[in-house]
Amino acid sequence: MNRKGLRKILLYVFVTGILLILLFPFFVMVSTALKSVDEVYTSPPYWIPRHIRLQNFKEIWDKYPLFHYFLNSFLIAAGSTLLNTVLSVPAAYAISRLRFFGRRFLLYLFLVVQMFSPIIVIISLFKVIAGLGLLDTRLSLILVNTVFTLAFSIWMLNGYFSTIPIELEEAALIDGCTRWKTITKIMLPIAMPGVVTTVIYTFIASWNEFMFALKFITSLEKRPLTIGLYNFIGRWTVQWQYLMTASLLALIPVVILFMLIEKQLVKGLTGGALKG
Amino acid sequence: MFYPIAYVFAMAFFRTNRLGNLVEYIGTDNFETLFRTAEFWQVTLRSIIWTALAVAAKTLAGLGIALLLNIDFKGRKWARTLVIIPWASSVPISAMLWQWTYNNDFGLLNYTLRVTGLWDDPPIWLAYPRSAFFANLYVDIWIGIPFMVLVHLAGLQAIPQELYESAEVDGANPWQKFYYITLPLLKRIMLIATLLSVLWTFNDFNVIYILTKGGPAGSTDILITYIYKHAFEFLKFGTAAAMAVITFGILLTVSLIYAYFYFKEE
Numbered sequence: 001m002n003r004k005g006l007r008k009i010l011l012y013v014f015v016t017g018i019l020l021i022l023l024f025p026f027f028v029m030v031s032t033a034l035k036s037v038d039e040v041y042t043s044p045p046y047w048i049p050r051h052i053r054l055q056n057f058k059e060i061w062d063k064y065p066l067f068h069y070f071l072n073s074f075l076i077a078a079g080s081t082l083l084n085t086v087l088s089v090p091a092a093y094a095i096s097r098l099r100f101f102g103r104r105f106l107l108y109l110f111l112v113v114q115m116f117s118p119i120i121v122i123i124s125l126f127k128v129i130a131g132l133g134l135l136d137t138r139l140s141l142i143l144v145n146t147v148f149t150l151a152f153s154i155w156m157l158n159g160y161f162s163t164i165p166i167e168l169e170e171a172a173l174i175d176g177c178t179r180w181k182t183i184t185k186i187m188l189p190i191a192m193p194g195v196v197t198t199v200i201y202t203f204i205a206s207w208n209e210f211m212f213a214l215k216f217i218t219s220l221e222k223r224p225l226t227i228g229l230y231n232f233i234g235r236w237t238v239q240w241q242y243l244m245t246a247s248l249l250a251l252i253p254v255v256i257l258f259m260l261i262e263k264q265l266v267k268g269l270t271g272g273a274l275k276g
Numbered sequence: 277m278f279y280p281i282a283y284v285f286a287m288a289f290f291r292t293n294r295l296g297n298l299v300e301y302i303g304t305d306n307f308e309t310l311f312r313t314a315e316f317w318q319v320t321l322r323s324i325i326w327t328a329l330a331v332a333a334k335t336l337a338g339l340g341i342a343l344l345l346n347i348d349f350k351g352r353k354w355a356r357t358l359v360i361i362p363w364a365s366s367v368p369i370s371a372m373l374w375q376w377t378y379n380n381d382f383g384l385l386n387y388t389l390r391v392t393g394l395w396d397d398p399p400i401w402l403a404y405p406r407s408a409f410f411a412n413l414y415v416d417i418w419i420g421i422p423f424m425v426l427v428h429l430a431g432l433q434a435i436p437q438e439l440y441e442s443a444e445v446d447g448a449n450p451w452q453k454f455y456y457i458t459l460p461l462l463k464r465i466m467l468i469a470t471l472l473s474v475l476w477t478f479n480d481f482n483v484i485y486i487l488t489k490g491g492p493a494g495s496t497d498i499l500i501t502y503i504y505k506h507a508f509e510f511l512k513f514g515t516a517a518a519m520a521v522i523t524f525g526i527l528l529t530v531s532l533i534y535a536y537f538y539f540k541e542e
Contacts (some may be wrong), residue, residue, distance in 0.1 A: 008349070011344070011347065012349075012350060014344060015325055015344060015345075015349075015355050018341060018344070018359075019358050019359070022358075022359060022361070022418070022421065023358060023361060023362075023372050024360055024377070024385070025362070025370070025374055025377050025382075025418075026361050026362070028373065028376065028377045028383075028384045028385075029373055031378070031384065033414065040382065041382060042380040042382070043382055044387050045382050045383065045384055045387050045457070046387075047384065047388075047454075049424060070437070078362045095286060098501065099443045104535070104539065107535075108531070108535065111471075111531055113281075114472060114475045115475055115479075115523070115524050115527040115528065115531070116280075116281055116284070116479075116520070116524065117479035117481055117500050119481055119503075119504055120284055120500075120503065120520045121280035121281060121284065121431070122280075123278060123280075124280035124283040124284070124302070128279055128280065146349070150466075150471070152472055155468045155472070156427070156430075156465070156468060157470070159464045159465050159468050160430070160465070160466065162433060163434045163461070163464065164434075169415075176380070189344070193429075193430040193434065194382055194430050194434070195435040196430070197427060197429075197430040199427055199428070200360075201423070201424060204363060204364060207366075208364075208367065208368070208369075209366070210366050210368050213410030226368070226369070229366075238372070238376075240376055242371065243369075245355065247369050247373070248370075250365065251361065251364045251365060251368075254360070256365040257358070257365065258356075258357055258360050259366075260359055262353055262356055262357065263353075265356070265426075265430060266433060
């Protein structure tokens with residue numbers, strides 16, 4: 001066998017090995033989701049259920065307003081992602097390209113927010129949200145998620161924009177492009193992998209946010225999925241098979257989103273843009 | 277957003293009642309009490325070790341996997357998607373899932389280790405201080421890897437292909453290309469990713485609180501779970517706030533050092 005073939009086999013072996021280790025708990029999730037209560041509580045346990053029980057999916061779908069939970073989570077995550085992107089792209093661009101006083105200080109300020117865990121600020125944040133009259137609204141979660149994810153987006157995009165040679169933009173400006181056009185036609189396409197990263201990050205963080213939703217949302221029909229999943233966790237027992245089934249379903253939107261935008265995570269247009 | 281933070285600072289210097297309202301200014305009493313407590317120092321030290329180990333592991337694994345998944349091969353899209361999965365569940369749910377996986381009677385981890393002969397006599401993970409610490413640490417790392425993969429993958433896309441091509445012309449081997457091109461050009465993104473990871477890992481409440489509640493006997497407490505216990509179990513809001521301020525001090529120091537290196541890049 002030639003060297004190239006060997007390398008290829010090694011690559012697949014590595015990737016498979018890594019995936020097996022990383023996905024181990026995920027296999028546990030699938031296995032548990034397909035078992036009945038009796039099979040879940042069998043010791044020693046086993047991987048393949050004796051009777052594959054797809055009814056678990058139907059049962060939780062019928063018993064709980066899962067569709068509502070999904071919809072709420074989606075509205076909150078999509079809203080946060082949109083708001084985050086609309087704010088962070090111009091902010092990061094301004095900080096990386098315009099030399100104004102206090103730009104570094106601004107970057108630090110966003111970091112400071114990340115230094116406080118949600119559980120530390122939650123009591124006083126609750127008062128703020130109540131003061132704004134936003135308790136029990138999805139908007140409150142969109143706002144809070146945006147605040148907490150903005151730091152990463154701005155730093156990441158700022159880092160990304162800064163790697164793009166300024167000459168590219170200057171050339172466009174000389175050719176008569178407006179500032180707006182250089183951003184949308186030149187910077188954004190090149191920075192796409194960075195933007196995609198912040199979009200995935202914000203969506204996942206908001207889709208999965210738990211603590212704020214627990215405190216801010218009181219009415220049943222506004223609950224997101226993360227709170228809904230807690231239906232299966234009782235004071236003394238956990239309905240593992242249902243919890244795992246629902247968690248499995250909760251993965252789907254994230255996986256779909258990732259698959260849709262994954263192709264942007266390839267070499268941008270920088271290749272050859274600056275030759276000579 | 278800055279009001280809640282200011283309020284935490286105020287609480288650290290006041291005596292508070294059981295609702296967390298400020299009662300009386302007491303200066304640095306809260307801090308002095310803490311500094312005399314041996315447990316506080318242990319927990320602080322453990323937080324630092326926890327963060328250093330976890331961030332180092334996440335970053336190395338993330339960078340390695342990103343390099344692997346940057347190679348063009350058939351099925352790459354699926355591999356990338358599958359790698360994201362540990363991150364795609366909410367952290368409390370992931371922690372619950374691991375609690376179930378670690379379970380000695382019904383969990384599939386110890387069962388699999390025994391059956392495959394990898395480890396005939398695995399410990400009851402969450403029952404002993406040392407194994408519980410590493411069990412917690414592993415979960416935190418596991419959840420953090422996909423983020424690191426994604427960020428590094430994005431970072432790799434920003435490196436112009438021509439640099440590698442001209443290096444090849446000059447006869448550079450893969451290791452040299454990595455060391456002289458990839459690493460320096462990834463530095464900025466790496467600094468951002470590891471800094472944020474430090475901030476998040478230091479404050480990672482959910483994993484530890486759900487898996488072991490800081491136990492057995494406080495052996496897996498880090499500052500953030502310790503703060504939570506003081507505030508919401510012992511209702512000592514002043515002490516808790518003082519520790520939050522100390523946490524802030526530690527993280528601010530780390531951030532400033534980082535920022536120094538980051539802006540030196542410009």
